[in-house]
Amino acid sequence: MRIVQTVALMVWAGMAMATPLTERAGWAVMPTSKTYDALVEATLASVKANKMGVVTQAGPTGMAAQRGFTIPGNRVIGVYRNDFAVSVIGLSVAAMIEAPIRMYVTENADGTATLSYKTPSFVYAPYLEEGGAELEAIAAELDTIFASIARTAVE
Numbered sequence: 555m556r557i558v559q560t561v562a563l564m565v566w567a568g569m570a571m572a573t574p575l576t577e578r579a580g581w582a583v584m585p586t587s588k589t590y591d592a593l594v595e596a597t598l599a600s601v602k603a604n605k606m607g608v609v610t611q612a613g614p615t616g617m618a619a620q621r622g623f624t625i626p627g628n629r630v631i632g633v634y635r636n637d638f639a640v641s642v643i644g645l646s647v648a649a650m651i652e653a654p655i656r657m658y659v660t661e662n663a664d665g666t667a668t669l670s671y672k673t674p675s676f677v678y679a680p681y682l683e684e685g686g687a688e689l690e691a692i693a694a695e696l697d698t699i700f701a702s703i704a705r706t707a708v709e
Contacts, residue, residue: 574662580676582701584669586708590627590661593669593707597657600706601633604699609634609654627661633703641692642678645685652677655696657703669704673697 575583586593601608610632618625632654643650657671674696682690 575658575660575668575670580672580679582671582673582704584704584708585662586667586669588667588708589665590629590659590667593667594627594629594631594659596709597631597659597669597703597707600703601631601657603706604703606633606635606699606703608632626663627659627667629659631657631659633657633700638692638696642685642689645689645692646681649678649681649685649689652681655700657700669708671700671704674700 574585575581577583588596598608608631611629613627613629615625615628633656634654639650639653642653655671655674655677657669660668660670662668675690675693678685678689678693682693685692
C-alpha cells in the first residue's frame with residue numbers, strides 16, 4: 555500500500571508541475587479565455603457545425619476524481635468523417651491508423667483552457683510516399699476543416 559501511495563504522490567506532483575501546451579512543430583495550439591467545460595462544449599458544437607463527426611472522446615479527469623485525485627481538465631476528442639476514411643484507406647491502409655485525428659482540450663492553472671491538435675498534413679506526412687498527391691490533397695482539405703473547427707470553437 556505504501557508503494558501505491560508513493561507512486562500516486564509522484565504522479566500528482568508531476569501533474570502539478572506540468573506546464574501548459576505551447577507551440578510545437580506540426581501542432582496548432584490555441585489558448586483561450588474560455589473555461590475547460592465551455593471549450594469542450596464549443597469544440598463539440600464546432601465539429602458538428604463543420605459537418606465532421608466526433609468518433610471518440612477520452613480523458614483521465616473524471617476517472618482520477620473517482621479515485622480521489624484532482625487533476626486539470628483534459629479531453630481528447632477524435633474527429634473524422636466516413637468519406638475521408640474511405641478515401642484515405644484507398645490510398646494508404648497504413649494511414650488509417652491516424653483516424654480519427656484528435657483535438658485536445660486542456661485546462662490551464664488560471665481556469666482558462668487551450669485547444670490543440672496536430673494538423674492533418676503533419677499527421678499524414680509519413681504516408682505521402684504511399685498515398686501521393688491525392689493523400690496530400692485530402693490532408694490539405696482536412697487542414698482547412700480542422701482550422702475552421704478550432705477557430706469557431708475558440709471564438
